[in-house]
Amino acid sequence: MKNKKKIIISNRLPIQIERKKDKLIIKPSAGGLATGLNSAFDSTEICWVGWPGIVPKDNSEKEKIIALLKPMNLLPVFLSKEEIHNFYEGYSNEVLWPICHYQPSYIHFDQEYWSTYVAVNKKFCDAALSIQDAPDFIWVQDYQLMLLPQLLRQENQELNIGYFHHIPFPSEELFMNLPQRKELIEGLLGADLVGFHTFADSQNFLNACKKVLHVPCGHNQLKYSDRHIFVESFPMGIDYDKFVHTSSLPEVNAIATQFRSHFPDQKIIISVDRLDYSKGILERLRAFLTFLEKYPEWHSKVVLYMLIVPSRDKVSQYKKLKDEINRKVSEINSIYGNLSWTPVLYFYKSLPFEELIGLYIASDICMITSTRDGMNLVSKEYIACKTNSDGVLILSEFAGASKELVDALIINPYNRTETADSIYHAIRMPPEEIRERTEANRQIIQKFNVHHWVRLFLDRMAETKAIQRDEWAR
Ligand code: G6P
Numbered sequence: 414m415k416n417k418k419k420i421i422i423s424n425r426l427p428i429q430i431e432r433k434k435d436k437l438i439i440k441p442s443a444g445g446l447a448t449g450l451n452s453a454f455d456s457t458e459i460c461w462v463g464w465p466g467i468v469p470k471d472n473s474e475k476e477k478i479i480a481l482l483k484p485m486n487l488l489p490v491f492l493s494k495e496e497i498h499n500f501y502e503g504y505s506n507e508v509l510w511p512i513c514h515y516q517p518s519y520i521h522f523d524q525e526y527w528s529t530y531v532a533v534n535k536k537f538c539d540a541a542l543s544i545q546d547a548p549d550f551i552w553v554q555d556y557q558l559m560l561l562p563q564l565l566r567q568e569n570q571e572l573n574i575g576y577f578h579h580i581p582f583p584s585e586e587l588f589m590n591l592p593q594r595k596e597l598i599e600g601l602l603g604a605d606l607v608g609f610h611t612f613a614d615s616q617n618f619l620n621a622c623k624k625v626l627h628v629p630c631g632h633n634q635l636k637y638s639d640r641h642i643f644v645e646s647f648p649m650g651i652d653y654d655k656f657v658h659t660s661s662l663p664e665v666n667a668i669a670t671q672f673r674s675h676f677p678d679q680k681i682i683i684s685v686d687r688l689d690y691s692k693g694i695l696e697r698l699r700a701f702l703t704f705l706e707k708y709p710e711w712h713s714k715v716v717l718y719m720l721i722v723p724s725r726d727k728v729s730q731y732k733k734l735k736d737e738i739n740r741k742v743s744e745i746n747s748i749y750g751n752l753s754w755t756p757v758l759y760f761y762k763s764l765p766f767e768e769l770i771g772l773y774i775a776s777d778i779c780m781i782t783s784t785r786d787g788m789n790l791v792s793k794e795y796i797a798c799k800t801n802s803d804g805v806l807i808l809s810e811f812a813g814a815s816k817e818l819v820d821a822l823i824i825n826p827y828n829r830t831e832t833a834d835s836i837y838h839a840i841r842m843p844p845e846e847i848r849e850r851t852e853a854n855r856q857i858i859q860k861f862n863v864h865h866w867v868r869l870f871l872d873r874m875a876e877t878k879a880i881q882r883d884e885w886a887r
Contacts, residue, residue: 424557427451429466452652499529534560563603576604585620610813656797668771683776687724693782700832773798782826786812802851805839820850
């Protein structure tokens, strides 16, 4: 790990290790953060610290994993089963995730959750500090590690630390409910730069700082513990060229053609999400049901193809949601389906990258119905792959992406009729309008891609450090 001067820390590494018949296999991680960010870096320039997604059987397997990851400059932080339960499933995904996604009734507190969250954040801190040589910067990612900026700062005042929050930050009214609100805010203020996907999220965070710490805040900064901390928005992009390139490959187009051939006379609506209540999957199904009720002339002529990637299946709200989705899908199919038409096709799995792109290419409409979403990169991937500009994007106003992709059909997913009507509108949209909307959105996605996002954030980190140094010198 010597001579690595740039450090990224996230809960998950961009890869996960799986054990198959005593063999260790490396697979890509699921989720927007890992896939998005991984595209932006050449593994030779950074060291990435994070959880490898497996509990080693014993020390010898641990050593094997360390050795396997070392050539890729990945430094694993191992978590025990108990830590996974209390830190990952517990405080991260039963407390922070629901509050940040405006679902306070889904919060489940347990005494052990918080103490483990603190301990695991320390564990990540120790791992980062074990890397030799002072780093150029340390960039901490996401809500699982909100205490880490402060822990690192306590060890070294000089460090250049950035933090990016990939999920929404709730309004201060809601955030104030958290018993650990002060610790979390102070944790983040160990950074020099705190970033969010949207301006609204950055303002929610500054309002929470004002309320919790009683400090004056500007629109993009505050002073705390004698340091200026900058709080700004940086909407994350995708690796545009990679998606465009993959959609031009003959084998990927063959996948798309084959998929399309199963639905010769039908419009294909797709959705791609992790199984999560924040994605509005039930709201989407209800709207589709309303569409079928309201527009019977479209029976047998439309299918909703939902790809749902398994996620956090040990957390009770996720288990419950899975059952509810199953019930709703079978309700719709039994009301409207017949021997030659199944209105909703639902797959609970992840697809290889090329097949996912084939799905994007083959479909007519992509539906994003998040009830809250930091950004939603699927919306950007879909448009990038529509190189013929022949796809309509229906996009929730509660996804960060809706602030950029203003030429999508923007909907409120809680409004069933409006969402059902947006399907009707999308299906009948003239090709010229589809082309114009897609091209307008595409320009944004192409320009504000993930490389641009990383550059902007890192340049701003360097600037904020320089401002602080000037202040100390004065
Ligand atoms: C979101 C979060 C990420 C997380 C990902 C997958 O994108 O912002 O931090 O890694 O979901 O969730 P998981 O719980 O599987 O890591």
